[in-house]
Amino acid sequence: xxxxxxxPNWNGSTLLDKHLPAVLAAAGKSGVIVVDDASTDDSIDLLxxxxxxxxxxxxxxxxxxxxxxxxxxxxxxxxxxVLLNTDVEPEKDFLRALIAHFDDPLxxxxxxxxxxxxxxxxxxxxRGVARWxxxxxxxxxxxxxxxxxxxxxxxxxxxxxSVWDKLGGMDPLFNPFYWEDIDLSYRGVKAGYRLVFEKRSxxxxxxxxxxxxxxxxxxxxxAVASRNQFQFIWKNIDDPGIMISHMVxxxxxxxxxxxxxxxxFICGYFIAVFRLPHIIGYRLSSH
Numbered sequence: 110x111x112x113x114x115x116x117p118n119w120n121g122s123t124l125l126d127k128h129l130p131a132v133l134a135a136a137g138k139s140g141v142i143v144v145d146d147a148s149t150d151d152s153i154d155l156l157x158x159x160x161x162x163x164x165x166x167x168x169x170x171x172x173x174x175x176x177x178x179x180x181x182x183x184x185x186x187x188x189x190x191v192l193l194n195t196d197v198e199p200e201k202d203f204l205r206a207l208i209a210h211f212d213d214p215l216x217x218x219x220x221x222x223x224x225x226x227x228x229x230x231x232x233x234x235x236r237g238v239a240r241w242x243x244x245x246x247x248x249x250x251x252x253x254x255x256x257x258x259x260x261x262x263x264x265x266x267x268x269x270x271s272v273w274d275k276l277g278g279m280d281p282l283f284n285p286f287y288w289e290d291i292d293l294s295y296r297g298v299k300a301g302y303r304l305v306f307e308k309r310s311x312x313x314x315x316x317x318x319x320x321x322x323x324x325x326x327x328x329x330x331x332a333v334a335s336r337n338q339f340q341f342i343w344k345n346i347d348d349p350g351i352m353i354s355h356m357v358x359x360x361x362x363x364x365x366x367x368x369x370x371x372x373x374f375i376c377g378y379f380i381a382v383f384r385l386p387h388i389i390g391y392r393l394s395s396h
Contacts, residue, residue: 113187173284217302244355335377
């Protein structure tokens with residue numbers, strides 16, 4: 110089974126220099142692709158000088174995570190595409206346990222154990238649990254002792270390329286970041302495929318080094334996450350009971366945000382409303 114490893118990058122020269130050697134050591138014969146999202150730092154020069162065996166795709170316009178990953182998957186030749194963030198270091202044998210699950214043709218994606226360095230602590234991530242509650246899709250970190258998962262992370266997960274292509278990949282509607290991997294995973298399960306969490310496949314994630322945390326304000330991150338939460342719901346909700354619950358609870362949630370002066374949430378909500386025509390178009394085309 111052939112593998113392509115894809116790393117999206119935006120002004121991550123320092124992260125590439127620090128973490129790419131571990132990726133190459135773990136890759137073996139797998140091809141490694143770095144997709145550069147129109148960086149303005151020395152990322153491209155660094156790759157040419159220090160990592161000549163890495164395939165480089167240089168985008169001319171900065172778009173965000175979903176579009177950048179899609180460009181990498183489109184150029185990949187592997188049957189399985191492994192996505193890694195620039196702030197992730199895989200352990201040397203992380204591919205073995207990850208790829209074994211794809212012997213089952215119904216498996217779409219497999220997530221790795223994410224040893225996330227957060228301050229002075231290491232938090233075990235990688236498995237997600239989620240449920241519909243009051244018309245909202247509520248998700249959180251799950252216990253890593255189970256192999257089930259609600260989604261596979263786009264920062265440390267493997268995906269079957271044929272199914273990825275069938276589903277149309279990640280939706281650029283979620284650019285610049287967040288919810289795109291939850292959306293893709295949700296659509297994969299809806300199409301009849303399986304997701305797996307594999308705790309024996311381990312990566313170390315230096316979360317606080319990542320571009321999102323370092324580049325954007327907490328307010329902006331929350332606004333984008335809130336916008337994308339509504340976009341995900343409006344794209345994917347189809348159960349009549351959940352629809353009614355969402356219609357009832359959304360005004361309450363928005364009013365609460367107004368009363369507490371949660372401007373980031375309010376901004377995200379109204380941007381999502383502005384994008385409703387696109388979402389409606391998606392729903393019409395997918396039915």
